[in-house]
Amino acid sequence: MVLLASATVLMATASTAPVVARSGPGRAGVTTAPHRDIARAVGRGVKVSARAAANDARGQHRDPNVLDKLHPDLGARSTSGPGAPAESADGADVQTTRVSTPGPWIVAQPDPEVVTQFPGIAEADVCSCEPPDPWIAVSPTHIVQTTNGMVRISNRSGTTLLSEPTWALFDVPADHGDSDPRILWDAVHGRWVGVVVTYNGSATDNTLQLAISETGDPTGAWTVYPIGFANYLPDYPGISTSSSKIVLTSDDFLNGVTYVGPTWLVIDWSNVLAGTTLFVGGASYDTTGFGHFRPAISLSTAVNTPVIYQNGTSPWYFEISGTAHAPLAVNEYDLNATFGALNFSAPPDPVQPGAIGISTAVDERPTDAVFRSGQLWFVSTGDYNDGVDDWAYARYTQVATSANGSAPTSATDLALFASGTHFFMPGVGIDAHGSAIFVATKTDPTSTYPTTVLGGVMAGSGLASFVDVEASTVAYTGTRWGDFVGVAADPLGAGAVWVEHELVAGDGTWRTSVIRVVSDGAAPGLPGAITQTVVVPATLPSVNVSVKTSWGAAADPDSGVAAYLVERSDDGGAYAGVRTPGTSITQPLRIGHAFRYRISAIDAVGNVDAPTNGPTYHPTLYQQTSGTVYTGTWGTGTGSGYSGGSVRYASTAGRYATFTTTTARSIAIVTTKASSRGSFKVYVDNVYKGTISTYSTTTSIASWSSNTPGPRRGRTRSRSTSSGRPATLASTSTRSSFSADSSAYLRSAAVMPVPHPRCRHRDSGADPRGRRSDIERWRKPLVFFLDAPISESEIVPGHRRGWPGATQGTAR
Known part of the structure; x- marks a missing residue:
């Protein structure tokens, strides 16, 4: 191989800069030629x-x-x-x-x-x-x-x-x-x-x-x-x-x-x-x-x-x-x-x-x-x-x-x-x-x-x-x-x-x-903060839940980030990892176990910097009988198709179901849309998020979701002074049926461990329409799951509708 060494490379070098241009004898250039x-x-x-x-x-x-x-x-x-x-x-x-x-x-x-x-x-x-x-x-x-x-x-x-x-x-x-x-x-x-x-x-x-x-x-x-x-x-x-x-x-x-x-x-x-x-x-x-x-x-x-x-x-x-x-x-x-x-x-x-x-x-x-x-x-x-x-x-x-x-x-x-x-x-x-x-x-x-x-x-x-x-x-x-x-x-x-x-x-x-x-001799920067969100399943899982882990993109000015090393520790054990080109990865995680991720950026030539560490979190399953407060008349149905064997339902407008927590990160609602289904309103942190119509001439799966900020004090509904974080579902049609499944699946989106996982007490609050009701507060993040994303379309008046299969979830 020929190298750029003295044996094969000679270079002519200049002295100081000239005062005027020099040219060969009798040669004209672009400034003088015709x-x-x-x-x-x-x-x-x-x-x-x-x-x-x-x-x-x-x-x-x-x-x-x-x-x-x-x-x-x-x-x-x-x-x-x-x-x-x-x-x-x-x-x-x-x-x-x-x-x-x-x-x-x-x-x-x-x-x-x-x-x-x-x-x-x-x-x-x-x-x-x-x-x-x-x-x-x-x-x-x-x-x-x-x-x-x-x-x-x-x-x-x-x-x-x-x-x-x-x-x-x-x-x-x-x-x-x-x-x-x-x-x-x-x-x-x-x-x-x-x-x-x-x-x-x-x-x-x-x-x-x-x-x-x-x-x-x-x-x-x-x-x-x-x-x-x-x-x-x-x-x-x-x-x-x-x-x-x-x-x-x-x-x-x-x-x-x-x-x-x-x-x-x-x-x-x-x-x-x-x-x-x-x-x-x-x-x-x-x-x-x-x-x-x-x-x-x-x-x-x-x-x-x-x-x-x-x-x-x-x-x-x-x-x-x-x-x-x-x-x-x-x-x-x-x-x-x-x-x-x-x-x-x-x-x-x-x-x-x-x-x-x-x-x-x-x-x-x-x-x-x-x-x-x-x-x-x-x-x-x-x-x-x-x-x-x-x-x-x-x-x-x-x-x-x-x-x-x-x-x-x-x-x-x-x-x-x-x-x-x-x-x-x-x-x-x-x-x-x-x-x-x-x-x-x-x-x-x-x-x-x-x-x-x-x-x-x-x-x-x-x-x-x-x-x-x-x-x-x-x-x-x-x-x-x-x-x-x-x-x-x-x-x-x-x-x-x-x-x-x-x-x-x-x-x-x-x-x-x-x-x-x-040519790149420098390691890339750190990836951004690590967050988790649950992938809405087609059916409620009993052992594993698919969790999407995301992070902010790292920067590498010389060659660019080529991939990320995604490492995971299960229940405090050793980290094991995989490479991925994107800024997220979806993996099945076992309910009731602890997980922690760390992410490192890899540039185009293989340089790797220190990792960004995420929180430890625990996917946890709750039934709708734990911590949900129902306002008005709600019936109870049973059946093997329901998680936990039962479901709560309402057929009259003005009925509310409220779950309160101090560490919720996001909410997802999953249901079946069909010709017999009704509509409901969703409030998160006392903020109206939308009216969800589940009416459809054909049966299909849909969902609605909302991201929420980190833990903070807020009103239980629109008027109370609770320190919890409420999510409220309100039926809107006197001719519709509205039901909440007795199963509960809690989203793994916590950004920090919760020190008091089951600190329960009672408080008084008001629903969005001014009525008072008692609630239970849970120091848990919250998610409502049904089956998949739902559209936020308006209801069609004059039809009898229902909402079976609702579930709740949190991550500890």
Whole structure:
């Protein structure tokens, strides 16, 4: 395994910041080269529903007609002789050093690791076309993958929600092909932003199709703006979005053949959000000496959008400033002349086992750039000559810049290379801690088929060793690879990024894989308070009761909480546990025993913190003959179907049944709804909760429930001064029957033990209608159970109704 060690990594480092820009002899850049200003309106766009477009595209076939490789010769060549990649063409001094990272850092970030992995888009899903151009964007709720020919939208677990052709989402005309799609998540505006190149058969009618979602839901509505390029084909598009602007770039080819120069464009977010005619500003350059603009994906606020590009063999830097109506290219620097950064060099074709080469897999172009909080990273593939053979190497360069018009202060190169191995098509992302996460593909002529490797420069820790992520098992039979690899920062994990990378399918075609990469050395926070509620049963249990234990979600800013360890102690014994992804668990508990739960959060890499402890509680069963006070005339019925063998009932309005306690947490009432049933009112803590109708033309099970706060003193009914907590049922119809089963099942929802479980005394109180009655107080939580949830519908007058099967419950 090749490590980021002094034997294989050389980095060119800068001295102090320059006062003025330096450039190579006689070379013009974007601030001095001839160009044509762009300033025009492109309309209000076309509305596209992603779901409707996907449905309309079913059964239709279009050949994606991916472009042949268009690569202008800007002068890059393979190295002239043996030496490390850090030997630059102009003889700049190079030394081994550490890559700088912003600081100080409170916690050093550990090496990255893969915590999620699922299959991405494959050639078999799309077309017989190459390269795939894999890309990925991630929001708090969705993942959007793109390749040539397809857009796939999934949830964060990888479940596909929508797949559709790129031509459908980007509203590509039927007589046009499309290529090089990219979509970004704009966290500032909560929208998705994408671009694709379109062209007709003769490349005389070409566009960049800019697509912007109207909400954060990528399966919903989008607006697509066609930006015409006439007979100039805008190849190799770049895209960036910031708080104020969207930037697009391209390499332009006359009729898709002759390179004429690059273009950059600016679109104002204020214009997009206003929904008015879109205005585009920018510049097109009439020069073949530079190109390959890579606008940096902006992950933090900056005044300008930084751009990396190739000028001859040198990496150059500039910033796009201003608005669409007044755009400017400013702050331009030749990074090689100014800081000694590596020049671009043409890499050799990677060779796989069996001497199978990928003939046009890679070139020297910078493939991606990303900016966050003062550091910009860009990547490319170059040539390393070991004295005998040439090998592709992966280049990662860090530029220290504020992107606000001030001069960058350094440029530092990191090269991943080894004799006998090709490293190519690198990708880079920056997590919210400032760690740069690196990926690349490696292969060799003897034993390694294309394999994705992972490494990085970790905030506060330095270089992380490269490790293999996923390997192909057969050789790639195509001729192109890349043209890039997607790496996206995760908005739900400060130490996380997502990657869509390319591998080889079993039949030798391309496929992609999606991974979530995490650096997390901190344990998650504590879960919230633990509570219990009884799951209303279909029938009254006699041994076990299903109890739902819930807790507040814990927080883990680096990788997110992946699961909870739920441990339970029975009757004071040892804890035993299970893992669950949610914030609740339902388990059967034995009536008359003691239980206690403790909950610990587990993050995506397995870190576990101390647990949150819940109360000890006891599910207990009482009959309706214990502690229930009946006001008015109530009859008694008996039968084996009743818990305890009996039931109480009332058929006259104004009858009340009251159970009083000091520690009730919730109440549930379960009954049968039928054509013979009546209605009743429910009061909890003297507060009217609703009138429950149990009338129904068909027999069904239903319930009504109410949550109550912790123990406190209150009125027995509406007028008394009892210290207990009453629940009162009152019949409401003179023609209905209302019955309470003699069984009692008490809900296990206590949040603390009750010190006096059977402290009984008598008191005087008033019912809701002003009548006085005696009650018994129990220091127990209370629940009324019947069978299942009941609706709170109004009664239907004129029908005789009843309410059999009511039960009561508490937990000690």
